[in-house]
Amino acid sequence: xxxxxxxxxxxxxxxxxxxxxxxxxxxxxxxxxxxxxxxxxxxxxxxxxxxxxxxxxxxxxxxxxxxxxxxxxxxxxxxxxxxxxxxxxxxxxxxxxxxxxxxxxxxxxxxxxxxxxxxxxxxxxxxxxxxxxxxxxxxxxxxxxxxxxxxxxxxxxxxxxx
Amino acid sequence: xxxxxxxxxxxxxxxxxxxxxxxxxxxxxxxxxxxxxxxxxxxxxxxxxxxxxxxxxxxxxxxxxxxxxxxxxxxxxxxxxxxxxxxxxxxxxxxxxxxxxxxxxxxxxxxxxxxxxxxxxxxxxxxxxxxxxxxxxxxxxxxxxxxxxxxxxxxxxxxxxxxxxxxxxxxxxxxxxxxxxxxxxxxxxxxxxxxxxxxxxxxxxxxxxxxxxxxxxxxxxxxxxxxxxxxxxxxxxxxxxxxxxxxxxxxxxxxxxxxxxxxxxxxxxxxxxxxxxxxxxxxxxxxxxxxxxxxxxxxxxxxxxxxxxxxx
Numbered sequence: 001x002x003x004x005x006x007x008x009x010x011x012x013x014x015x016x017x018x019x020x021x022x023x024x025x026x027x028x029x030x031x032x033x034x035x036x037x038x039x040x041x042x043x044x045x046x047x048x049x050x051x052x053x054x055x056x057x058x059x060x061x062x063x064x065x066x067x068x069x070x071x072x073x074x075x076x077x078x079x080x081x082x083x084x085x086x087x088x089x090x091x092x093x094x095x096x097x098x099x100x101x102x103x104x105x106x107x108x109x110x111x112x113x114x115x116x117x118x119x120x121x122x123x124x125x126x127x128x129x130x131x132x133x134x135x136x137x138x139x140x141x142x143x144x145x146x147x148x149x150x151x152x153x154x155x156x157x158x159x160x161x162x
Numbered sequence: 163x164x165x166x167x168x169x170x171x172x173x174x175x176x177x178x179x180x181x182x183x184x185x186x187x188x189x190x191x192x193x194x195x196x197x198x199x200x201x202x203x204x205x206x207x208x209x210x211x212x213x214x215x216x217x218x219x220x221x222x223x224x225x226x227x228x229x230x231x232x233x234x235x236x237x238x239x240x241x242x243x244x245x246x247x248x249x250x251x252x253x254x255x256x257x258x259x260x261x262x263x264x265x266x267x268x269x270x271x272x273x274x275x276x277x278x279x280x281x282x283x284x285x286x287x288x289x290x291x292x293x294x295x296x297x298x299x300x301x302x303x304x305x306x307x308x309x310x311x312x313x314x315x316x317x318x319x320x321x322x323x324x325x326x327x328x329x330x331x332x333x334x335x336x337x338x339x340x341x342x343x344x345x346x347x348x349x350x351x352x353x354x355x356x357x358x359x360x361x362x363x364x365x366x367x368x369x370x371x372x373x374x375x376x377x378x379x380x381x382x383x384x385x386x387x388x389x390x391x392x393x394x395x396x397x398x399x400x401x402x403x404x405x406x407x408x409x410x411x412x413x414x415x416x417x418x419x420x421x422x423x424x425x426x427x428x429x430x431x432x433x434x435x436x437x438x439x440x441x442x443x444x445x446x447x448x449x450x451x452x453x454x455x456x457x458x459x460x461x462x463x464x465x466x467x468x469x470x471x472x473x474x
Contacts, residue, residue, distance in 0.1 A: 118276060120274065120275050120276050120296050120297075121275065121276050121277055122254070122273075122275045122276065122277040122278045122280075122281045123277065123281075125253075125254070125275055127251070127253050128253050128254060128255055128281070129253075129255055130255075130281050137365075140365065142365075144362060145277070146277075146280070147276065147277025147278075147280050147281060148276035148277040148295075148296070148298055149276075149277075149298060149360075149362045150362065151361060151362050151365070
């Protein structure tokens with residue numbers, strides 16, 4: 001075997017329970033970790049393990065990244081946001097070794113997860129009990145703030161997460 | 163008044179929320195009120211309108227205030243946040259809730275923060291009128307502007323309309339552009355690159371199939387226009403003072419600038435003006451901005467009446 005073609009199974013074993021995020025564009029796994037707020041697992045001192053595989057071989061993509069979260073099933077809403085940024089991504093939930101594929105949906109409205117880049121938007125007002133709200137304009141691959149109309153391209157969403 | 167039920171209990175947050183036929187019903191009522199100016203007097207007697215102007219205002223505040231008094235309403239609130247509890251740190255949320263408890267029937271809100279009226283409308287069941295939110299929208303001004311154009315030409319369809327000045331930070335420019343998407347017009351945006359129309363407005367117009375072009379120079383297009391809508395450079399909203407210095411005084415609509423204009427051209431301006439519109443236009447047939455400003459009073463009377471069902 002060519003050393004450059006180490007199969008994924010040799011890098012990390014299968015998981016009994018958790019989430020596998022596959023077909024991530026190569027070298028983008030850190031963005032996935034950011035969208036999924038995996039750092040919160042550390043803060044929670046959760047009993048989970050995270051494997052990040054980067055630049056592994058892929059039949060369809062040539063190269064890809066994979067994120068495996070052992071003993072943690074990611075929130076479907078986060079999975080949906082992830083699909084905005086990486087439309088080709090696949091998300092598999094694993095439960096007692098059984099794998100079920102989750103089909104992410106582009107949400108019509110995203111509440112609370114994205115900070116409006118317009119500093120004068122009411123959703124950024126300190127002390128007001130307001131939650132950010134963005135509508136997805138799917139054709140334009142853009143989110144639009146429902147308060148101030150500011151637009152964010154799907155690709156830029158990771159830069160504006162709360 | 164036929165069709166007024168379309169406005170009953172409604173918020174007026176964005177001009178985009180209103181269809182052409184609804185606007186036309188409103189304009190018909192305004193025309194009737196202009197013909198019979200006392201016909202709505204006292205129609206909303208006993209109702210309480212709360213004017214919350216978190217940003218100083220003269221014209222819009224005054225017209226809402228006078229309109230409300232003509233309708234017989236009680237008026238509360240403030241024309242300037244100085245002197246109100248806002249300076250003590252009270253939130254918009256609490257201000258709204260407080261006046262709601264005091265029996266408000268209608269809120270009129272101007273705020274520096276964009277989207278404030280929409281947020282207010284989420285907080286309260288009482289109808290909310292947006293009287294200007296930051297650089298985003300000023301829907302009642304757009305209604306006034308459409309009415310003024312309609313009054314001058316007897317129609318809006320078929321006109322070539324130029325919007326000049328600060329299209330990035332000027333809320334009247336974006337609201338008028340949104341409103342004109344209801345009509346078959348050719349829109350020309352005249353602004354320096356730094357102040358061109360915001361992408362979300364352009365995208366909205368594109369989705370609605372509007373005919374638009376963007377230029378930086380008035381001279382090349384002025385001869386084609388039926389309406390020239392002039393706006394002030396919004397010094398107070400341009401974050402970088404050096405940017406303001408670059409664009410201030412870039413446009414001045416004077417007799418020389420209009421040398422090639424059609425004799426039938428009408429110049430509009432939401433006022434107040436600074437240097438962008440010369441007083442030498444005031445005495446010409448081009449000047450339509452005082453007629454436009456005058457329409458603000460009956461229009462706001464009709465709007466408030468329709469929202470609160472006073473003349474149904």
